[in-house]
Amino acid sequence: MFQVRFHGRGGQGVVTAAELLASAAFHEDRHAQAFPSFGSERMGAPVMSFCRIDDKPIRTREPVTDPDALLIQDPTLLHSEDLFAGLTADGYVLINSAKSVAELGLADLAAGHPADRLLVVPASALAMTHLGRPLPGAPMLGGLAAFANPVDLDAVLAAIGERFHGQVAAGNAAAARAAYEYVTAEVAQLTEEKAGA
Amino acid sequence: MLKQIEGSRAVAEAVALSRPQVICAYPITPQTHIVEALGALVKKEELNAAFLNVESEFAAMSAVIGASAAGARAYTATASQGLLYMSEAVYNAAGLGLPVVMTVANRAIGAPINIWNDHSDAMSQRDSGWIQLYAETNQEAADLHIQAFRIAEELSNPVMVCMDGFVLTHASERVDIPGQDEVDAYLPPYQPRQVLDPEDPVSIGAMVGPEAFTEVRYLADQRMRQALELIPATAADFACRFGRDSGGLVRRYRTEDAELIVIALGSVLAAIKDTVDDLRQEGLRVGALGITTFRPFPSQAVREALGHSRRLRHLVVLERALAPGSGGIVTGDVHLALAAADGRSLQPAELMISTVVAGLGGRPVSRKSLRAMLLRTALLRTDCGGLPDFSFLDLRSDLVDGELARMRAARRSGPTAENMLRDLDVTAPGAARPAN
Numbered sequence: 001m002f003q004v005r006f007h008g009r010g011g012q013g014v015v016t017a018a019e020l021l022a023s024a025a026f027h028e029d030r031h032a033q034a035f036p037s038f039g040s041e042r043m044g045a046p047v048m049s050f051c052r053i054d055d056k057p058i059r060t061r062e063p064v065t066d067p068d069a070l071l072i073q074d075p076t077l078l079h080s081e082d083l084f085a086g087l088t089a090d091g092y093v094l095i096n097s098a099k100s101v102a103e104l105g106l107a108d109l110a111a112g113h114p115a116d117r118l119l120v121v122p123a124s125a126l127a128m129t130h131l132g133r134p135l136p137g138a139p140m141l142g143g144l145a146a147f148a149n150p151v152d153l154d155a156v157l158a159a160i161g162e163r164f165h166g167q168v169a170a171g172n173a174a175a176a177r178a179a180y181e182y183v184t185a186e187v188a189q190l191t192e193e194k195a196g197a
Numbered sequence: 198m199l200k201q202i203e204g205s206r207a208v209a210e211a212v213a214l215s216r217p218q219v220i221c222a223y224p225i226t227p228q229t230h231i232v233e234a235l236g237a238l239v240k241k242e243e244l245n246a247a248f249l250n251v252e253s254e255f256a257a258m259s260a261v262i263g264a265s266a267a268g269a270r271a272y273t274a275t276a277s278q279g280l281l282y283m284s285e286a287v288y289n290a291a292g293l294g295l296p297v298v299m300t301v302a303n304r305a306i307g308a309p310i311n312i313w314n315d316h317s318d319a320m321s322q323r324d325s326g327w328i329q330l331y332a333e334t335n336q337e338a339a340d341l342h343i344q345a346f347r348i349a350e351e352l353s354n355p356v357m358v359c360m361d362g363f364v365l366t367h368a369s370e371r372v373d374i375p376g377q378d379e380v381d382a383y384l385p386p387y388q389p390r391q392v393l394d395p396e397d398p399v400s401i402g403a404m405v406g407p408e409a410f411t412e413v414r415y416l417a418d419q420r421m422r423q424a425l426e427l428i429p430a431t432a433a434d435f436a437c438r439f440g441r442d443s444g445g446l447v448r449r450y451r452t453e454d455a456e457l458i459v460i461a462l463g464s465v466l467a468a469i470k471d472t473v474d475d476l477r478q479e480g481l482r483v484g485a486l487g488i489t490t491f492r493p494f495p496s497q498a499v500r501e502a503l504g505h506s507r508r509l510r511h512l513v514v515l516e517r518a519l520a521p522g523s524g525g526i527v528t529g530d531v532h533l534a535l536a537a538a539d540g541r542s543l544q545p546a547e548l549m550i551s552t553v554v555a556g557l558g559g560r561p562v563s564r565k566s567l568r569a570m571l572l573r574t575a576l577l578r579t580d581c582g583g584l585p586d587f588s589f590l591d592l593r594s595d596l597v598d599g600e601l602a603r604m605r606a607a608r609r610s611g612p613t614a615e616n617m618l619r620d621l622d623v624t625a626p627g628a629a630r631p632a633n
Contacts (some may be wrong), residue, residue, distance in 0.1 A: 019369045026201035026371060034369045038227075038313055038363035038559060039627040057371075059467045061364050062563055167253070 002150045007083050008073030010155040011043040016139030018049035024151040025039045025053040025160035031056045046077055053150050067091060069148045073136045075104060090114055092148035096136045098122040116190045119147060119183055126178045131171030142176030146183035153180045199373050204335035204365040205230030211339035213244045214380040215346045218274040219264035221249040221257040226312050227362035229460055232274050252281040254562050258286035265295040265399050270393040276362055277304035280318045285554055296349030304361040305558040309614040313559020314362040316517035318333060320526050326417055328424055329492040331462040332360040336372050340443035344431050353390045353428060354420050361464040362575035383438055383621035411497060418568040419492040444488055447502050448487040448494035451477060455484035455506045460531060461515040462488050465562050472567040482508060483571060494535035503630040511574050512550045524587050555590035566591050569603025596620060
């Protein structure tokens with residue numbers, strides 16, 4: 001089972017992102033479950049959502065406490081909450097930011113974590129370019145597909161196409177693709193650096 | 198057709214497939230997505246029904262009573278305070294024998310105000326005369342609605358389908374939504390026993406005095422007893438046509454030779470089954486019994502299911518609601534079921550029954566906590582005193598002790614809920630926080 005926890009703020013599409021990931025897994029004929037942290041969601045308040053993917057039916061309904069992947073849609077949460085609680089030792093982390101991990105003040109975390117599993121992607125900026133709105137959900141999933149690959153990019157695109165229509169679908173898909181390429185390049189560079197070192 | 202779909206949406210589609218003619222609703226979390234989706238289907242003309250926006254839950258239930266009395270298949274949904282607010286009319290629907298179907302997206306009752314899941318709301322209406330079915334999964338929630346219309350209309354008795362708020366209503370998962378033809382073949386058009394018809398006028402809702410009130414009630418009781426036969430038959434026909442088990446009275450899980458059986462209702466059975474699997478793997482004889490039909494209470498089915506294991510020594514009833522000062526609500530029914538004589542009854546004297554109140558107001562019932570709780574019973578086979586008769590799962594005694602100390606220290610100790618939130622330094626209750 002692959003478990004993902006999403007962190008963001010109300011209005012950023014955190015719940016939609018988890019549902020899109022579950023739909024993407026469904027497109028690959030796998031079992032998936034997505035649900036929000038149940039609260040009085042308000043615009044701007046911290047929000048979590050969860051997604052589980054497995055090859056067999058998923059029975060548990062507990063919140064994800066030990067995620068295999070963390071998608072942090074709002075970097076302003078990084079130092080106000082312990083977002084990394086329960087993260088598995090080689091878990092995947094993707095942060096929505098144009099800054100580097102070090103610039104985000106995460107040097108301590110990075111020191112104890114595989115470098116190719118702690119990445120950033122400017123998801124909001126990519127969404128602004130392709131969608132015209134700073135909604136990072138779809139590009140975050142594109143980025144996730146590029147390095148953690150719980151589902152393929154095609155499945156993410158299929159889920160986007162099913163959920164949205166017209167310009168919104170096209171914009172989200174383009175942003176997801178761009179993020180996929182961004183993260184793929186990031187991983188390639190890290191691999192190169194590692195080989196060179 | 199298999200879909201990856203939110204629980205509320207799956208229920209809305211199942212209700213729509215049941216062809217309701219009148220839908221009345223007033224929004225309340227966590228039920229709202231269901232009627233929102235139904236409203237959208239009506240607006241898109243994919244569902245031919247009258248959708249009435251009403252001014253309160255009392256009006257919602259009153260309007261479906263009127264619609265049902267006029268011969269329409271009628272549906273509403275609510276939760277929590279909304280169910281309490283319509284309570285008077287809830288009793289009327291049952292008393293009049295009108296086959297309304299209502300979803301209750303189970304949520305706690307205030308005060309303190311709490312929007313999260315437990316079973317306090319539906320349990321408060323347990324003796325209203327409605328049939329109560331509890332869904333374990335979203336697939337079952339969808340299926341139960343289709344069955345509910347058939348049960349309700351065949352008996353002329355309303356049915357409440359209870360599904361855990363948020364945990365089920367807001368979870369997206371795989372649900373098989375049947376085709377319209379299949380549902381039409383399973384659920385015939387509504388044939389009312391009584392109908393308000395200008396061509397053949399009757400009045401419904403007479404005042405009945407001591408001369409016949411008892412007899413009307415007697416027949417209501419008989420109707421509910423008939424439901425104990427009808428519900429399994431309806432589920433069996435559903436299984437036959439749709440190829441999956443949904444509904445029925447009770448469901449056993451690994452109860453063979455179990456020394457310990459956990460009884461529960463609703464989605465918490467998932468965590469219980471996971472825990473049973475873990476403990477079985479360690480060689481402990483543990484099983485679970487899910488109660489799908491809570492009203493009428495299936496005493497005989499419970500007795501038979503428990504009688505299935507000759508080794509049974511300990512029952513744990515996991516309660517998602519609390520009867521303050523009395524204990525567990527389901528526990529009382531289980532005691533009565535076991536005490537009923539049928540020549541082959543279990544011997545309650547040798548059987549320890551513990552009530553564990555769990556998951557109140559949305560506190561997750563984790564596998565870890567369930568495991569620790571069950572180990573207190575199963576490991577101490579010679580002395581089952583490890584788990585008291587009555588306890589709360591994951592009770593934070595630090596919070597309780599802090600408030601008790603305040604109350605001892607000063608007469609004017611202030612409001613308990615606010616004091617505890619201050620102790621926890623919580624400004625936004627239930628706000629998203631990573632794992633504790």
